[in-house]
Each structure stands twice: as structure tokens, then as C-alpha cells.
Amino acid sequence: VNVEEGPSEDRHMTTGLHTVKDIYCSRCRSVLGWKYERAYEQSQRYKEGKYILEKQLLTDVI
Template identity: 45%
Template sequence: MGPLEERMMLSGMHTVANIFCCCCGQNESAHEKDQKYKEGKFVLER
């Protein structure tokens, strides 16, 4: 997991962190151009 940072998203300001595979270091990649902003990100809610 990368460092925590504040980012403005469509639903408001959120604290987020980029995540990646601990074995190979790669992020998930999007196949559609309009979904590229989601690469390497997951939403976890409590």
C-alpha cells in the first residue's frame, strides 16, 4: 500500500492510498480509457 493522501473525488474529499501487488509491484490496469482513473484503486467501506 502506498502513502495515504487526501484526494477530491466525484463524491467529495477522501483519504486514499494506492495499492499494488506485493509480489510483482504491478497495479490493476483498466481496459477502457474513461476508467483509467480507477487503476490501482479499491474502495473499502466500514
């Protein structure tokens, strides 16, 4: 596994309240994005267990 998960926290996002965990590079510990743990709205439940990588946080390693 190339990522490690931080602690769960509730965040208000544009699509509603979600419980998420930040995900970190297991090598350099940089934040890469987050993982959806729980969606409070039924219409958003499809996100549970999915990872979001923020493109602006990713860098090339040579």
C-alpha cells in the first residue's frame, strides 16, 4: 500500500456532510487527498470507501 490514512473527521463539503480521512504518501508523508468513510446523505453513499487524489498535491518523483 502506498498511502496511509489519518484520523476520521467530519467535513462539510459542497455535497453535504461527510466523514473523511486524509491520505498520506507512505514514503514522504505528504497529503495526497482523502478517503470517504461515511456520507450522511443517501444520495452520496456511493462515495463511501472511495479515495480522492488532489491533482495539485501530486508531484513527479524522478
